[in-house]
Amino acid sequence: MKKFITFIAKKISYIIRSVTEPLKEMFPFDHRWDSYLRFLNRRGIFFIILLLAGYLYYNRIESKVPQALKMDELGYENEEVIERISYKNSLGTNIYRLNLTGVEPKTLQSLHLEIMFYEFSDESSALDSLLEELNAAYAKNHKSGKISWETVDLYFVQLDPKEWNSDLAYSQYNLVEETRENTLFIQKNNRLLILELTGLIDYCEENRNVLKQLIDFDYSFIK
Structure with a gap:
């Protein structure tokens, strides 16, 4: 399970970087924007994983409930x-x-x-x-x-x-x-x-x- 979470975290981190890095080149970000993006890359991953895990868990439980x-x-x-x-x-x-x-x-x-x-x-x-x-x-x-x-x-x-x-x-x-x-x-x-x-x-x-x-x-x- 830990390996799976680590794998997901790395993938999400890569996606965030692939989106934010081009934005930094396209727009004149100052140091504050750069800090926000670094925060999103580090801390935001945790919340995204929680949301993803909750979504997967909910759907796993729901799929077992008869209609x-x-x-x-x-x-x-x-x-x-x-x-x-x-x-x-x-x-x-x-x-x-x-x-x-x-x-x-x-x-x-x-x-x-x-x-x-x-x-x-x-x-x-x-x-x-x-x-x-x-x-x-x-x-x-x-x-x-x-x-x-x-x-x-x-x-x-x-x-x-x-x-x-x-x-x-x-x-x-x-x-x-x-x-x-x-x-x-x-x-x-x-x-x-x-x-x-x-x-x-x-x-x-x-x-x-x-x-x-x-x-x-x-x-x-x-x-």
């Missing part, structure tokens, strides 16, 4: 995966995030879908987190105050749990209305699923079946 949903399952093409990560936090909660986009072939309308899945140690933690997520969404449109389980129905649309394969399910907006932004909150046992959608989508039975299966997806790969 719980593909945009063509919802009828969208030209899929682009922006983020796909999973991890276990300090509380032992399993977390999965999938961020992707696609284009509806007939209307050419784009859809941005962000999936956030949480698996807690118990059901009460899932319910507490659900209320926190609902309050976070509420705070975006209200300057003050909080909602409780007694008032949640005043600000969110309660969905049929049977239709959404859940114990509790809420939508920020009515599904029959045409809105370009919406968030779905789905809780089942000790699991919580948050779906943030930007763009138009038909909440037909076929698409509902695709979305609601995410709550039962096999997330056992999370470590």
